Structures are given as C-alpha cells and as structure tokens.
Amino acid sequence: MSTPHVLDELSAYIDGESHDPQRIARHLQSCPECARRHMELSKLSGHVHALRAPEVLPGFSERIAARVQADTPMPFWRQPFVTQRVVPTAWALAAVLCIVGTAYVVIQQVEAPLRDVPIATSPAEAIDPDPELLAHILERGIWETPFEEADSEEETMPGDLSVDLLIDALAATVGEEGAEAWYEEEDLLAILETLAEADVQILSELAQDHWDEG
Amino acid sequence: MSEIEDWALIARAQGGDMDAFQVLIVRYQRPVIHFCYRMLRSEQDAEDVAQEVFIRVYRYLKRLTPQAKFSTVLFGIARNLCLNFVRDMNRRGRGMGQPLDAQPALESNVRIPSQEAHLKEIEACIQAAMDTLSDDHRMVLFLRDVEGLDYEEIARVMKCRKGTVKSRLARAREQLRQTLIQNGDDLL
Numbered sequence: 001m002s003t004p005h006v007l008d009e010l011s012a013y014i015d016g017e018s019h020d021p022q023r024i025a026r027h028l029q030s031c032p033e034c035a036r037r038h039m040e041l042s043k044l045s046g047h048v049h050a051l052r053a054p055e056v057l058p059g060f061s062e063r064i065a066a067r068v069q070a071d072t073p074m075p076f077w078r079q080p081f082v083t084q085r086v087v088p089t090a091w092a093l094a095a096v097l098c099i100v101g102t103a104y105v106v107i108q109q110v111e112a113p114l115r116d117v118p119i120a121t122s123p124a125e126a127i128d129p130d131p132e133l134l135a136h137i138l139e140r141g142i143w144e145t146p147f148e149e150a151d152s153e154e155e156t157m158p159g160d161l162s163v164d165l166l167i168d169a170l171a172a173t174v175g176e177e178g179a180e181a182w183y184e185e186e187d188l189l190a191i192l193e194t195l196a197e198a199d200v201q202i203l204s205e206l207a208q209d210h211w212d213e214g
Numbered sequence: 215m216s217e218i219e220d221w222a223l224i225a226r227a228q229g230g231d232m233d234a235f236q237v238l239i240v241r242y243q244r245p246v247i248h249f250c251y252r253m254l255r256s257e258q259d260a261e262d263v264a265q266e267v268f269i270r271v272y273r274y275l276k277r278l279t280p281q282a283k284f285s286t287v288l289f290g291i292a293r294n295l296c297l298n299f300v301r302d303m304n305r306r307g308r309g310m311g312q313p314l315d316a317q318p319a320l321e322s323n324v325r326i327p328s329q330e331a332h333l334k335e336i337e338a339c340i341q342a343a344m345d346t347l348s349d350d351h352r353m354v355l356f357l358r359d360v361e362g363l364d365y366e367e368i369a370r371v372m373k374c375r376k377g378t379v380k381s382r383l384a385r386a387r388e389q390l391r392q393t394l395i396q397n398g399d400d401l402l
Contacts, residue, residue, distance in 0.1 A: 008384060010384075011384035011387050011388075012365075012380050012383075015364075015365070015383070017365050017380065039402075041391065043401065044387060044391055044394070044401075045359050047340045048340060048344075048390075049360055050333075050337075051252070052337065053245070053247060053248035054247060054260065056244055057261060060247075060264075060265070061239040063265060064239055064265050064268045065232065065235075065239075067265065067269055068232075068269060068272045
C-alpha cells in the first residue's frame with residue numbers, strides 16, 4: 001500500500017524538527033522518489049555545512065576594543081577638559097582662597113578692628129537687643145560695647161551694660177531662669193554647663209575679661 | 215561551549231570587565247564574520263559589519279538579559295546590520311550581486327592542491343546557488359546548516375514564527391537543489 005509523498009516534510013525531518021518522524025522514516029523505506037530527495041537534501045545540507053569561514057584577520061578583537069574605548073565616553077573627572085583645565089584651575093583657586101583666608105585670619109588677629117555694627121544706645125535696646133548686636137557682643141567681648149547712658153549712679157565700668165545684654169542673650173539660649181541665675185547668683189559655671197562647647201569658650205573668655213576689668 | 219559561561223562573561227562585561235568582553239569577541243568572531251561574509255559576499259565588508267555587531271553588543275551591554283543562547287542575540291544584530299548594509303549599498307548603486315571574494319582557505323588543515331581545488335569548486339557551486347536565494351532564505355539556511363541553530367532559535371534571530379522558519383528552510387533547500395541541478399553541478 002503506497003502512502004502520500006513526504007517531500008514537503010523532508011526539510012524538517014532532516015533537521016529533526018518533524019512532528020512525526022516515524023511515519024516519514026517508514027515512508028522513506030518504501031518510496032524511492034522521496035528517499036532520493038531525502039538523500040539529495042541531506043547532501044545539500046552537508047555541503048552548506050562545509051562552507052568555510054573566511055580567515056579572521058589578526059587584531060580583529062583588538063580593533064573592536066580600540067573602537068569601544070574610543071566610543072565609550074570617559075567619566076567626567078577623566079575628560080581632558082576637566083583634567084587639563086578645571087582641575088588645575090580649581091587647585092589654583094583653592095590655593096588663592098587658602099592664602100587669602102590665612103591672611104585674613106592673621107590680619108584679624110593682629111589688628112582686630114571693630115566691625116561697624118550697631119551697638120546698644122539705650123537700656124530699652126539693651127533689654128531687647130538687636131540679634132546682630134548680640135552676635136557682636138558674643139563675638140567681640142562684652143568689654144567692647146560702650147554705653148554712655150547707663151541707668152546707674154554707680155561708676156559704670158566698661159562692659160556693665162554688656163553684661164545685661166549678655167544675660168539677654170543667655171536668656172534666649174538657656175531661658176530666663178538660667179540667665180537670672182547668673183545674674184543673681186553669679187553662678188557662671190552652672191550656666192556655662194548648659195551651653196554648647198563653643199559658646200562656653202566664648203563666654204568663659206568674655207566673663208574672665210569682664211571680671212578682670214571689673 | 216556553555217551558554218552559562220557566555221552569560222557569565224556578559225555579566226562581567228556589564229561590570230566593566232573588558233577582558234571578559236574580549237573573550238566573547240574571540241569566541242564568536244569567526245561565526246559572526248562568516249555569517250556576514252555569506253550575506254555580503256565581501257571579506258572586507260563582512261569584517262566591517264562584524265566589528266559593528268560587537269560594538270552594538272557593547273553599547274547595549276547594560277540592557278542584555280540572559281536568553282536561551284547568546285549567539286541568537288549576536289546573529290540577530292548581525293542580521294539587522296547586514297540587511298541595512300545591503301540596503302545602503304543598493305541605494306548607492308553598488309549592488310550585492312558581485313561574486314564573493316576569493317574563497318577562504320582553511321587555516322589549520324593542510325590539504326593537497328587537488329583536494330583544495332575540489333573543495334573550492336564545491337564551495338563556489340554552493341555559493342553561486344545560494345546567491346540566487348533571497349536574503350531571508352540564505353540566512354535561515356546558514357543559521358541552520360552552518361551554525362546548527364534549531365528552529366526556535368532561528369525564529370528568534372529572524373524575528374518570525376517557528377512555522378515561518380520551517381517553510382522558508384524547505385523552500386530555500388528546494389530552490390538550492392533545483393539551481394544546482396540546473397547548473398549541472400554534480401553535487402547531489
């Protein structure tokens with residue numbers, strides 16, 4: 001009994017992708033035409049498989065690597081503009097800033113000129129001092145703040161009013177009670193303990209100067 | 215060769231390891247160049263396009279995710295670039311119908327002149343017959359018979375269905391067979 005030809009299925013059969021390879025195999029045993037075609041296609045496949053690749057020229061992968069390197073954008077910090085211009089400029093700028101900053105500090109220490117800042121000119125202003133003024137006092141020292149209209153018959157010492165201002169400043173920092181404590185009990189250390197380390201340093205120096213002068 | 219190895223190399227290359235990428239190039243340079251050569255029929259063009267294939271892979275490295283076979287990614291890119299190249303050449307009036315460059319010689323096998331001549335003759339006949347095929351038919355034939363990809367993998371490379379691969383291969387082989395018979399080549 002003859003079965004239908006399988007010519008159209010031979011390609012997939014050769015590739016091992018046929019859905020029914022047993023049926024095709026059986027048919028090939030009994031059909032000379034399909035068997036001949038199967039042999040031809042198999043040979044053909046073999047010839048194509050035997051096609052030889054061209055020789056890879058030496059340096060192929062190196063040429064690709066070079067192209068990749070050229071193609072890859074360098075990190076920002078390695079780009080020529082940055083390394084040749086920006087970095088040297090930044091270093092130069094940093095050096096200049098360093099020199100200027102050092103010079104400024106040295107000059108400040110040598111001359112210590114007073115800045116043109118507002119100062120308290122009345123008791124009212126002293127009680128409710130300007131923040132800038134407070135900053136100035138804390139920075140410069142209580143003895144530098146003149147006050148010519150002290151509300152006291154006693155001889156005013158330089159910095160007397162500044163003590164009030166300082167107490168106000170303390171009140172803003174440690175509260176009224178703490179400020180009062182210093183004022184009434186002169187318990188400076190108790191107050192200082194509640195302050196930040198940097199402030200403690202400043203206040204210690206100010207207080208020391210104040211008491212020395214007083 | 216292990217596909218895990220390929221994707222492990224890709225992972226290393228994704229991390230900036232250029233040596234890993236170099237290994238991949240060396241591993242696949244020959245099949246990619248061969249593929250391009252069969253499509254473009256010029257060794258120089260094949261090498262240029264093959265280089266571009268690897269450059270593209272490198273550019274898209276970060277986006278690559280492990281697939282069944284790394285070679286399907288490579289051949290997919292190679293296919294696109296070859297088709298672009300052929301299209302550009304046709305636009306410029308430089309058709310792709312020219313004969314192949316001198317047939318490549320085996321690198322390591324030493325053959326006696328008569329064997330070599332016979333092999334070259336067969337190759338010339340096969341290539342001449344393959345030149346009558348469309349680009350798609352030539353590609354499926356190459357990917358199946360030279361590279362040994364299965365239908366699923368070829369479908370991935372060709373961006374078509376598995377059934378399309380099956381019918382294209384059947385038609386390509388039948389056309390090739392008939393061409394060889396018509397040309398009187400006694401190869402079958």
